[in-house]
Amino acid sequence: MVTIVEYLRELSYPAKFFIGLGINLFVGMRRFNRRGHGGLQHYSNYFVGLITTIFEGLLKILALGLMLWGVGGWIFRDSMG
Numbered sequence: 760m761v762t763i764v765e766y767l768r769e770l771s772y773p774a775k776f777f778i779g780l781g782i783n784l785f786v787g788m789r790r791f792n793r794r795g796h797g798g799l800q801h802y803s804n805y806f807v808g809l810i811t812t813i814f815e816g817l818l819k820i821l822a823l824g825l826m827l828w829g830v831g832g833w834i835f836r837d838s839m840g
Contacts, residue, residue: 776826778825779823780822782821786818786819786822790815
């Protein structure tokens with residue numbers, strides 16, 4: 760059985776970057792669509808907002824890591840090996 764880490768190691772560097780970019784755009788789109796007229800995000804209750812904010816923050820960190828891994832490997836792949 761292939762784990763997620765093994766799958767990510769097999770991906771090309773541009774694919775890692777674009778997967779991270781896609782996750783980042785997805786989270787940004789969800790945040791944009793939740794905003795009201797005053798610019799604040801609206802949730803049905805406090806706990807939904809709390810859990811959603813934490814989950815989306817973790818997704819943004821994951822996306823940033825993938826994008827940096829992809830760009831770093833893409834730029835430095837010739838000098839590393």
